Amino acid sequence: MPTSLLERLIGVISEVTEKEKLDKAFLYLNKRRECLGLKALKYSLNKKQILTLYREGYAAVSQIEKQDRLRFWSTLPGGMNYISKHQVEQLSPRKVELLFKGWLKVFGVGIIEVNLNGVKLKFIPPEISLLKDLEKLSLSGNQLKGLPIELSNLSKLHSLNLNGNPILANRLAHV
Numbered sequence: 001m002p003t004s005l006l007e008r009l010i011g012v013i014s015e016v017t018e019k020e021k022l023d024k025a026f027l028y029l030n031k032r033r034e035c036l037g038l039k040a041l042k043y044s045l046n047k048k049q050i051l052t053l054y055r056e057g058y059a060a061v062s063q064i065e066k067q068d069r070l071r072f073w074s075t076l077p078g079g080m081n082y083i084s085k086h087q088v089e090q091l092s093p094r095k096v097e098l099l100f101k102g103w104l105k106v107f108g109v110g111i112i113e114v115n116l117n118g119v120k121l122k123f124i125p126p127e128i129s130l131l132k133d134l135e136k137l138s139l140s141g142n143q144l145k146g147l148p149i150e151l152s153n154l155s156k157l158h159s160l161n162l163n164g165n166p167i168l169a170n171r172l173a174h175v
Helices: 005-015 018-035 047-075 079-086 093-107 126-130 149-153 166-172
Strands: 113-115 136-138 159-161
Touching (some): 018 047, 047 079, 047 093, 047 113, 079 093, 093 126, 126 149
Parallel strands (some): 113 136, 136 159
8 A cells, every 4th residue: 555645656657658648748838829829739640640740839839939938038138149149049948947057046147127017928948947146027018918927026026017918908908
């Protein structure tokens, strides 16, 4: 009989069928695609085709997130110099994510205002939570359909401008 939480989780996970895993993976991927303004993927194919479709769908999401991470990064003081100096655009989405996170830990200290107006963002990187001193964030005129939960970790944030993000405006009208 399993005693630890880990053993119980392993037991539950092993009971999930491959089909259920794929269904959950596609549900997660489609939610991410929807937030980025991409169409949902539909599948009723064999296992190999499903995995190929999933990889292609995930690749599109990763590329958009990479582009938006670079747009965000380039607006920060010294960000553009770092990006061009190190040819970050040539790296994989995951490497860009890790570099951005590391850069923010070192150079993000003391940044109190970020203006990302009209830079066509569809995604706000969760690494934004590393900007602990951030007081003002302006995101007007973008294509945002959601915000990362990590924004709630910014205890000093007192001004958040979301004008021109119509889907967000509809969702936040009551706030």
